[in-house]
Amino acid sequence: MERPEAEPLSASGSCQAGEAEAEAGSGPAAEEPGGRAAGTMMEDCLSKKIEITVSEAEKRTGRNAMNMQEIYTAYLIETRAVESQTEGQCSPPDSLWRRYSEFELLRNYLLVNYPHIVVPPLPEKRAEFVWHKLSADNMDPDFVERRRIGLENFLIRVASHPIICQDKIFYSFLTQEGGWKEMVNETGFQLKAESRLKALNATFRVKNPDKRFTELKHYSDELQSVISHLLRVRARVADRLYGVYKVHGNYGRVFSEWSAIEKEMGDGLQSAGHHMDVYAASIDDILEEEEHYADQLKEYLFYAEALRAVCRKHELIQYDLEMAAQDLASKKQQCEELATGTLRTFSLKGMTSKLFGQESPEQREGKIKVLEEQIHDGEEQLKSKNVEGREFVKSAWADIERFKEQKNHDLKEALINYAVMQISMCKKGIQVWTNAKECFSKM
Amino acid sequence: MINQYKFEDEPELKDLFITVDDPESHITAIETFITYRVVTKTSRGEFDSSEYEVRRRYQDFVWLKSRLEEAHPTLIIPPLPEKFIMKGMVERFSDEFIETRRKALHKFLNRIAEHPTLTFNEDFKIFLTAQAWELSSHKKQGPGLFSRMGQTVRAVASSVIGGGVKDRPDMFTDINDYMETFNQKINLIDKISQRIYKEERGYYCEMKEYGPIHTLWCASEEDLVDSLKGVASCIDKCCKATENRMAGLSENLLPALHEYVLYGEILTGVLKRRDQIQADLDSKVDALSNKKTEKDLLTEEIGNLEDKVECANNALKADWDRWKQNMQHDMKTAFLNVAENNIHYYEQCLATWESFLTSQTVDLHLGEDSEDKP
Numbered sequence: 001m002e003r004p005e006a007e008p009l010s011a012s013g014s015c016q017a018g019e020a021e022a023e024a025g026s027g028p029a030a031e032e033p034g035g036r037a038a039g040t041m042m043e044d045c046l047s048k049k050i051e052i053t054v055s056e057a058e059k060r061t062g063r064n065a066m067n068m069q070e071i072y073t074a075y076l077i078e079t080r081a082v083e084s085q086t087e088g089q090c091s092p093p094d095s096l097w098r099r100y101s102e103f104e105l106l107r108n109y110l111l112v113n114y115p116h117i118v119v120p121p122l123p124e125k126r127a128e129f130v131w132h133k134l135s136a137d138n139m140d141p142d143f144v145e146r147r148r149i150g151l152e153n154f155l156i157r158v159a160s161h162p163i164i165c166q167d168k169i170f171y172s173f174l175t176q177e178g179g180w181k182e183m184v185n186e187t188g189f190q191l192k193a194e195s196r197l198k199a200l201n202a203t204f205r206v207k208n209p210d211k212r213f214t215e216l217k218h219y220s221d222e223l224q225s226v227i228s229h230l231l232r233v234r235a236r237v238a239d240r241l242y243g244v245y246k247v248h249g250n251y252g253r254v255f256s257e258w259s260a261i262e263k264e265m266g267d268g269l270q271s272a273g274h275h276m277d278v279y280a281a282s283i284d285d286i287l288e289e290e291e292h293y294a295d296q297l298k299e300y301l302f303y304a305e306a307l308r309a310v311c312r313k314h315e316l317i318q319y320d321l322e323m324a325a326q327d328l329a330s331k332k333q334q335c336e337e338l339a340t341g342t343l344r345t346f347s348l349k350g351m352t353s354k355l356f357g358q359e360s361p362e363q364r365e366g367k368i369k370v371l372e373e374q375i376h377d378g379e380e381q382l383k384s385k386n387v388e389g390r391e392f393v394k395s396a397w398a399d400i401e402r403f404k405e406q407k408n409h410d411l412k413e414a415l416i417n418y419a420v421m422q423i424s425m426c427k428k429g430i431q432v433w434t435n436a437k438e439c440f441s442k443m
Numbered sequence: 444m445i446n447q448y449k450f451e452d453e454p455e456l457k458d459l460f461i462t463v464d465d466p467e468s469h470i471t472a473i474e475t476f477i478t479y480r481v482v483t484k485t486s487r488g489e490f491d492s493s494e495y496e497v498r499r500r501y502q503d504f505v506w507l508k509s510r511l512e513e514a515h516p517t518l519i520i521p522p523l524p525e526k527f528i529m530k531g532m533v534e535r536f537s538d539e540f541i542e543t544r545r546k547a548l549h550k551f552l553n554r555i556a557e558h559p560t561l562t563f564n565e566d567f568k569i570f571l572t573a574q575a576w577e578l579s580s581h582k583k584q585g586p587g588l589f590s591r592m593g594q595t596v597r598a599v600a601s602s603v604i605g606g607g608v609k610d611r612p613d614m615f616t617d618i619n620d621y622m623e624t625f626n627q628k629i630n631l632i633d634k635i636s637q638r639i640y641k642e643e644r645g646y647y648c649e650m651k652e653y654g655p656i657h658t659l660w661c662a663s664e665e666d667l668v669d670s671l672k673g674v675a676s677c678i679d680k681c682c683k684a685t686e687n688r689m690a691g692l693s694e695n696l697l698p699a700l701h702e703y704v705l706y707g708e709i710l711t712g713v714l715k716r717r718d719q720i721q722a723d724l725d726s727k728v729d730a731l732s733n734k735k736t737e738k739d740l741l742t743e744e745i746g747n748l749e750d751k752v753e754c755a756n757n758a759l760k761a762d763w764d765r766w767k768q769n770m771q772h773d774m775k776t777a778f779l780n781v782a783e784n785n786i787h788y789y790e791q792c793l794a795t796w797e798s799f800l801t802s803q804t805v806d807l808h809l810g811e812d813s814e815d816k817p
Binding site: 254441 | 624642649652662666778789792
């Protein structure tokens with residue numbers, strides 16, 4: 001099954017770095033039909049310049065943080081300049097080894113630094129939606145192989161994204177073997193990440209979120225729910241299908257033994273038995289291919305989480321904005337009360353001053369001055385927060401539109417792939433049973 | 444009684460048509476039982492009428508079988524469906540059980556009708572034609588079950604005590620050996636086939652849930668509605684096709700295999716009875732060589748027994764050949780049917796997925812065309 005290799009995906013934002021955020025969501029780009037966009041849109045994308053593959057996986061032993069021995073898998077990332085390919089030169093690729101945890105580190109970095117981007121997800125950490133023949137073991141060769149493909153897909157998706165493909169940390173991930181982890185940590189992104197914890201609470205107290213983001217959150221919940229359900233049932237279907245095919249294999253042996261005591265029927269039975277064996281064996285390849293289809297769906301299952309992350313960031317920004325506005329409003333009110341001497345709202349200061357006597361005019365003046373300064377600062381802050389909020393909405397929504405196009409294209413393609421797989425399976429079935437029928441007729 | 448009866452001639456010569464259908468439940472103070480309608484259409488002179496309709500219960504079939512076994516100890520009498528099914532999943536009088544039994548009883552009577560000798564058996568005729576009370580009174584006459592049981596007991600005893608019969612003709616030893624292996628294999632195939640049926644049913648159940656999820660997904664995806672609905676419809680059609688495939692198994696292969704599983708025991712019994720007849724002769728021959736008196740009487744008895752043995756052997760040989768031919772034909776038919784069902788199943792599924800694919804690629808082409816427009 002082909003993974004998108006440097007496929008220009010339709011981008012509703014332009015690809016030029018820096019301008020992308022300001023011009024995102026412009027009309028004509030958003031109206032572009034799903035499918036391949038003209039190559040000119042993606043000129044600056046990394047994926048056009050270098051070819052990225054995750055070509056190998058290897059078991060390694062090492063020592064973990066607690067100095068205990070551990071076994072892990074390392075993946076070989078190869079990069080090769082595209083131009084050298086087209087000119088007929090086959091220059092050897094640059095390569096380095098990375099393990100899954102480093103991919104996770106990269107992704108977390110991108111999540112924190114590009115909160116308005118729907119960051120492509122990694123392949124699953126642990127095998128889920130496993131049916132009985134499939135191993136849930138991370139060391140299982142089939143799992144490792146599917147993960148290798150998933151990691152390659154992840155890198156290509158990042159490299160094809162007009163904005164994040166330009167990130168220096170990403171580039172170093174691909175090209176700089178040593179010291180990369182230190183470099184990432186030095187950016188201090190983890191500190192920024194702490195604020196994400198706040199986001200969990202923000203949802204309950206945001207009064208005016210952008211409706212589109214609220215809808216998007218619902219959409220991502222639905223997407224997650226329906227794909228999970230689909231994958232679960234698909235796994236069960238696969239299990240049963242496996243059973244049907246494999247039990248037919250038992251015919252092979254018994255037909256063969258039976259044929260030994262039959263004169264006229266013997267040959268027909270024997271050869272029919274052989275075809276039953278072929279039939280039973282054919283399911284392994286069929287279901288292995290279907291796993292790739294499941295992986296395609298899983299990618300979008302995990303994309304749902306990425307969508308939610310963008311929504312949460314919006315809510316967080318909106319929450320900060322509302323808090324700031326609230327704070328400003330209360331300060332203004334305090335100021336007004338002090339100036340006019342009326343107490344409209346309960347405040348401790350007001351009460352204490354009533355109890356312990358009024359302040360002197362000089363004290364009051366002082367307080368008003370402080371408040372006025374704070375109000376001035378607050379207004380400036382509110383202005384910039386508003387701008388930040390609006391810009392976030394604009395750029396995030398642009399990426400979401402881009403994502404939607406990609407999703408529609410990919411899912412449609414996946415469904416077509418599924419049909420192709422079914423057709424292949426049916427053709428094989430017809431072949432085998434036609435052969436078997438031939439043998440039975442000779443009995 | 445050497446029979447040159449050819450199976451292929453049968454369709455032209457058939458003059459007795461029997462159906463078993465319409466199971467009905469009867470409740471009395473003592474018991475609940477099912478009767479089946481047995482309809483006979485015939486052009487034979489021995490029958491007073493050309494059409495008969497009677498009601499028979501399972502017990503009546505058992506009676507008939509025992510009468511046939513008594514009258515023809517070395518003929519292969521077809522099997523009856525079992526009294527109980529010990530699978531735990533099918534209850535005694537469930538619709539599934541009754542239908543399976545009905546089909547087997549139908550097969551049983553038709554096998555007898557097709558048998559060159561058994562078809563003219565008097566008890567068979569009475570079974571097909573007598574009213575309920577007539578049958579009851581007829582049943583009470585004659586030796587009935589007990590003497591048959593006695594015969595079988597003796598036969599079993601002799602085979603246990605004596606080991607084999609001395610000088611058993613090789614042919615029958617060969618048949619015995621053949622049946623041992625055949626029984627083993629047919630039992631295995633029966634089990635395998637039942638397992639396949641179970642797996643197919645499980646697959647069918649999961650597919651029933653699988654299709655609708657895609658339709659559900661449509662609700663949140665405007666742009667994918669066509670593709671998703673298409674996939675849902677394909678899966679539903681394949682589900683239906685699986686149902687047909689399963690029906691094919693349960694209607695053809697499974698009953699056929701099961702009948703031959705039951706034949707295993709029948710053939711063992713037939714061989715034993717033949718051995719018993721020979722044993723009777725052998726013991727009389729031994730007696731002759733020992734006794735000085737009554738030689739004439741014994742010689743005459745031995746003469747009769749020798750005839751009896753020769754008849755029994757010939758009957759069995761002929762019936763064995765016939766049975767083998769039938770078995771070959773039946774197995775071939777049953778498995779051909781399975782192959783055809785599977786081909787049909789895959790052809791149906793192929794057609795539905797191919798038409799989906801065509802519809803999707805047509806959409807893509809249309810999409811690309813609109814991109815080129817200025």
